[in-house]
Amino acid sequence: MDLRNRVNLRGINVFREALDSGEQRGMLDDLREVIRAAPLVQPETARGRKMSVRMTAAGRLGWVSDRRGYRYESRHPSGVDWPPIPASVLAVWHAVTGNDRVPDCCLVNHYGEGARMGLHQDRDEGDFSWPVVSISLGDEGLFRVGNIERGGKTESLWLTSGDVLEMGGEARLVHHGVDRIRFGTSSLMPKGGRVNVTLRVVDHGETEQHPVK
Numbered sequence: 001m002d003l004r005n006r007v008n009l010r011g012i013n014v015f016r017e018a019l020d021s022g023e024q025r026g027m028l029d030d031l032r033e034v035i036r037a038a039p040l041v042q043p044e045t046a047r048g049r050k051m052s053v054r055m056t057a058a059g060r061l062g063w064v065s066d067r068r069g070y071r072y073e074s075r076h077p078s079g080v081d082w083p084p085i086p087a088s089v090l091a092v093w094h095a096v097t098g099n100d101r102v103p104d105c106c107l108v109n110h111y112g113e114g115a116r117m118g119l120h121q122d123r124d125e126g127d128f129s130w131p132v133v134s135i136s137l138g139d140e141g142l143f144r145v146g147n148i149e150r151g152g153k154t155e156s157l158w159l160t161s162g163d164v165l166e167m168g169g170e171a172r173l174v175h176h177g178v179d180r181i182r183f184g185t186s187s188l189m190p191k192g193g194r195v196n197v198t199l200r201v202v203d204h205g206e207t208e209q210h211p212v213k
């Protein structure tokens with residue numbers, strides 16, 4: 001992992017190619033195991049619209065959305081526990097935050113051809129003092145950043161495989177989304193697609209502390 005190549009986009013730290021191709025492959029293997037235990041689901045919104053991204057999670061809590069709305073849940077919709085957050089993913093969190101605290105949620109987003117994510121804020125957490133750390137794997141994704149308030153001008157940048165983002169401090173509640181992916185631009189996944197992992201502290205609740213080695 002190499003966090004030296006950092007650019008700043010409206011307060012968001014973008015660590016370009018923080019993970020080399022071996023680290024990306026290792027993490028993807030770990031995420032395949034997560035997906036085996038807790039399969040990807042295509043969430044529905046409260047209004048009954050299917051999201052284009054498929055999702056699952058690891059950790060103490062997972063973010064879910066269905067006709068009842070969106071929220072954090074301690075189990076996968078199938079009733080199984082969320083699998084543990086892979087060590088390869090936790091290592092990125094600890095390196096970026098410089099802290100021993102383990103995130104509560106590791107959301108795994110899978111973007112197939114044509115998938116996108118509209119502009120939104122990550123604000124379902126009870127504690128905004130921790131950053132959101134996000135890892136991009138696979139195909140390039142056009143990441144758009146807006147403002148804390150709704151509307152206004154936005155800026156975009158193409159995220160590539162191995163990029164790591166940190167949305168913290170003033171940028172913790174900034175609007176962001178993924179307009180589109182360039183399907184098939186990465187050879188990481190044989191069938192194409194983009195995987196994004198988002199790490200979040202959800203609340204002040206008791207979370208086991210793991211010292212960083």
Ligand SMILES: O=C(O)CCC(=O)C(=O)O
Binds near residue numbers: 107109122141143177
């Ligand atoms: O896919 C991405 O890069 C962003 C994902 C995201 O914003 C989220 O899961 O809340």
Ligand SMILES: [Fe+2]
Binds near residue numbers: 120121122176
């Ligand atoms: Fe988000």
